Amino acid sequence: MPTPNRKRAKKRLFLRKTKRVTQASFLTVWRMILFIIMLGLLLCCAAWIIFVRAFNAQHISEVITSQLEQKLNRPVMISSLELKFLNTLELKGFYVIDTYGEPGKAFVSADSVTLSFDLLPLLENKLVIHEVALNAPRFNFVRSKEGNYNIPQVQVSNKPSTYTNASGRKFTISIEDWSIKNGVLSLKDHVSGAAHALYDINAKFDDLRLDELSRFKLDTVLRNQWQGNISEMEINVAGHVNFANFNWRHFALRSVKTQVYLFKNPVDVELDVDNMADPSFKLSASAPAFSAKDVSVFGVDKFSFSVPPATVTAEGKLTENYHQLSISSLTAKAGDIVLSGNGTADFAQDPFTLQANFSTQLFTLPGKEDLLAFLAPYKLTGRAAVGGQIARSKGKINLPLLTVQANDVSGNFYGFKADGVSGEFQAKNNFTDLYARTKTGKVTIARSTFDKLQLSGTWRKGNLYAYIASSELNKESLKLRLRVDNLKKDSRKITANLHFGNFDPLAFIGTVQDFVTVITPLTHAGEPTPEVQGELAWLRNFRDRLPDFMPNFAGTLSADTFSSTVLSGNHFNAEFKLTGLQAGVKKLSGPIELMLQDGVIHQMEKLAAEQEALNVTFQPFIMMHRMERAGSFSVGRVLRDVEVNELAASVDFTNGAMQINNAYTVGPTISAAVSGNTDWVKENFDLTIYTMFTNTSKSGVLAENLTDESGNPALAFRVSSSMTKPKLEMLRAKQAGKTIRNAQQKGVNTDFSQVSTFIQGDFHATK
Numbered sequence: 001m002p003t004p005n006r007k008r009a010k011k012r013l014f015l016r017k018t019k020r021v022t023q024a025s026f027l028t029v030w031r032m033i034l035f036i037i038m039l040g041l042l043l044c045c046a047a048w049i050i051f052v053r054a055f056n057a058q059h060i061s062e063v064i065t066s067q068l069e070q071k072l073n074r075p076v077m078i079s080s081l082e083l084k085f086l087n088t089l090e091l092k093g094f095y096v097i098d099t100y101g102e103p104g105k106a107f108v109s110a111d112s113v114t115l116s117f118d119l120l121p122l123l124e125n126k127l128v129i130h131e132v133a134l135n136a137p138r139f140n141f142v143r144s145k146e147g148n149y150n151i152p153q154v155q156v157s158n159k160p161s162t163y164t165n166a167s168g169r170k171f172t173i174s175i176e177d178w179s180i181k182n183g184v185l186s187l188k189d190h191v192s193g194a195a196h197a198l199y200d201i202n203a204k205f206d207d208l209r210l211d212e213l214s215r216f217k218l219d220t221v222l223r224n225q226w227q228g229n230i231s232e233m234e235i236n237v238a239g240h241v242n243f244a245n246f247n248w249r250h251f252a253l254r255s256v257k258t259q260v261y262l263f264k265n266p267v268d269v270e271l272d273v274d275n276m277a278d279p280s281f282k283l284s285a286s287a288p289a290f291s292a293k294d295v296s297v298f299g300v301d302k303f304s305f306s307v308p309p310a311t312v313t314a315e316g317k318l319t320e321n322y323h324q325l326s327i328s329s330l331t332a333k334a335g336d337i338v339l340s341g342n343g344t345a346d347f348a349q350d351p352f353t354l355q356a357n358f359s360t361q362l363f364t365l366p367g368k369e370d371l372l373a374f375l376a377p378y379k380l381t382g383r384a385a386v387g388g389q390i391a392r393s394k395g396k397i398n399l400p401l402l403t404v405q406a407n408d409v410s411g412n413f414y415g416f417k418a419d420g421v422s423g424e425f426q427a428k429n430n431f432t433d434l435y436a437r438t439k440t441g442k443v444t445i446a447r448s449t450f451d452k453l454q455l456s457g458t459w460r461k462g463n464l465y466a467y468i469a470s471s472e473l474n475k476e477s478l479k480l481r482l483r484v485d486n487l488k489k490d491s492r493k494i495t496a497n498l499h500f501g502n503f504d505p506l507a508f509i510g511t512v513q514d515f516v517t518v519i520t521p522l523t524h525a526g527e528p529t530p531e532v533q534g535e536l537a538w539l540r541n542f543r544d545r546l547p548d549f550m551p552n553f554a555g556t557l558s559a560d561t562f563s564s565t566v567l568s569g570n571h572f573n574a575e576f577k578l579t580g581l582q583a584g585v586k587k588l589s590g591p592i593e594l595m596l597q598d599g600v601i602h603q604m605e606k607l608a609a610e611q612e613a614l615n616v617t618f619q620p621f622i623m624m625h626r627m628e629r630a631g632s633f634s635v636g637r638v639l640r641d642v643e644v645n646e647l648a649a650s651v652d653f654t655n656g657a658m659q660i661n662n663a664y665t666v667g668p669t670i671s672a673a674v675s676g677n678t679d680w681v682k683e684n685f686d687l688t689i690y691t692m693f694t695n696t697s698k699s700g701v702l703a704e705n706l707t708d709e710s711g712n713p714a715l716a717f718r719v720s721s722s723m724t725k726p727k728l729e730m731l732r733a734k735q736a737g738k739t740i741r742n743a744q745q746k747g748v749n750t751d752f753s754q755v756s757t758f759i760q761g762d763f764h765a766t767k
Helices: 002-054 057-072 120-126 292-298 375-379 505-523 535-544 606-609 612-630 738-746 753-760
Strands: 076-085 090-097 106-117 126-135 139-143 161-164 170-189 193-203 214-226 229-242 252-258 267-274 280-287 311-317 326-333 336-346 353-360 381-393 396-413 417-430 433-445 447-459 463-473 476-485 492-505 553-563 568-580 590-602 642-652 658-664 670-679 682-695 715-721 726-729
Touching: 057 076, 106 326, 120 126, 120 161, 280 568, 292 396, 375 396, 433 505, 447 642, 476 753, 492 753, 535 553, 553 753, 568 753, 658 738, 670 738, 682 738
Parallel strands: 126 170, 139 170, 492 553
Antiparallel strands: 076 090, 090 106, 106 126, 106 139, 161 170, 170 193, 193 214, 214 229, 229 252, 252 267, 267 280, 280 311, 311 326, 326 336, 336 353, 353 381, 381 396, 396 417, 417 433, 433 447, 447 463, 463 476, 476 492, 553 568, 568 590, 590 642, 642 658, 658 670, 670 682, 682 715, 715 726
């Protein structure tokens, strides 16, 4: 067995040998590294000696100047050329002089141009410039008054460039990469007087070949002024470019990806462009959510809106030397809103003009108050679609057409509560012409409800036209034609034709009051006169609460049936042409012609007990009732319900005073004729009434003053003075029958042809 001493000795021997081998290996490697470094330095020195001997700074500066002048057809100036490092040349004071846009000024200038080249290719008679860097260049583009640009037509040859030194030795020259550092591009337009600029341009063109696709990267800042505010957009671009011998018709950009910093988050843009002379382009953009605050520089801070994340795609073309822009298709998506559009712009006009069309698919209305805050009060439900046209002329944005399609829309529009409305709305010429049409729906105004509404209407040149082809007002059928001339003027004229299935005048007065209730707060008018109670309340409330927007009111009113607490019947027709129909009726003037057939006068006795004026008017009938014991006729039925075959009236108003031209009623039980006048403002009247009864019994004898010349029971009396304290005067009734027959023969001053024409027509507003 080996002793411990022998083991330690072997271990020390192994360590010494390992150390000697390691030291020898390290020394060998180090010598090889030094050899390689020395060889590289020798090669660089050799290349440098060749470059120094081959290239004279003055000579190469002249060559560069000469070649650039030939390619650009512009004078070129270089102040000096210096050797900065072993492989770097710097051109100082670099200028390309403009000869077209602004002759004598710099078309391109740079603080310096740096050329970085490789040394080893010099040994093979090759000058390989791996990067040309333009430091702080400024590109000055000018558009002349003739509409042409000062961009030179650069000619590119496919043959390699060569350089011959003083000794006659030729070198091929190749350039790989180009870069722009902290550049500025400016454009002056002498046609419009506008000036634009891109600042902080930094670009890199990798292995640039002017007639092939070459990769590039670019970032810049676009500064603009809008209403006294400065806005900036930071743009980052990456893609491929083909200068194609600087033939702009063959210039192309492919898959250029840009980030435009308009908001807190950037807008991602991808762009394809062909033919820079008349460029066609495709653009897609993805915009983040933004609100009015983000674009306040454009003067929209007065509006409150919030746009969700959106995507935009567009295709278009620029022609006529970039003066004509046409967008063949544009699609924008934001939430469930999908917008399509197209249009053209003419930048040759001063100021430029624009025409565009747009439309959306149907989108849901709930939640859109988050998009446009002003929609919140309307509490909209249902779906809608929007379309129209936008134009710009004489420096102003116009809206030639706006169309809104409504599908089962509900909401509260300033007190007009719509429910389930489907139809169309159009606005033309900046809302000067309006058109609306509904196919179905319900609108509630205070206590009045319009259901199954088929409505159309227009607003043109200050005039309003409205048509209800069919509807139900408080469950009664209604048809309407309305025209309002000069709506916004105090002298407005209203022409209306109305037809009801059943017309209840008191209910209709209630509907008018409902409109007044809703419209009054919108017009900032004072509160209407409070309703009163008691005798003549029906008259005073109607008179004092009439709206003031009907100073001139003409038209027709008709109904299949007529019903009220006083009178009912069939085939009610009325024509009127009134002025001064306003609260108080102090200026009410004009004629009214009306007729009712197959009617009933209701509850004479009950109404006479409630109204003093009616009590006096009906007093003769009450007197006849007391004489019923004579058995000459039966008046019990008369005092309850009186049938009439025909009832008509022709009256003229003059400042609230009504002159009765002719009024009569003819029936199987009672007939009457009325003449005289009534002042609805002063609440007094002076009426002469002739009434004749039909005998129902052969027994009994009546006094002579209670019969007409035919012997039939008759009454003649005069009612006058105040309506609240009327006076009654009995007259001789001998001419009652003749007077009534003459009144019936005279009739009214119309044949109601307007009513007939309106009822038979199917009226709708046209666009």
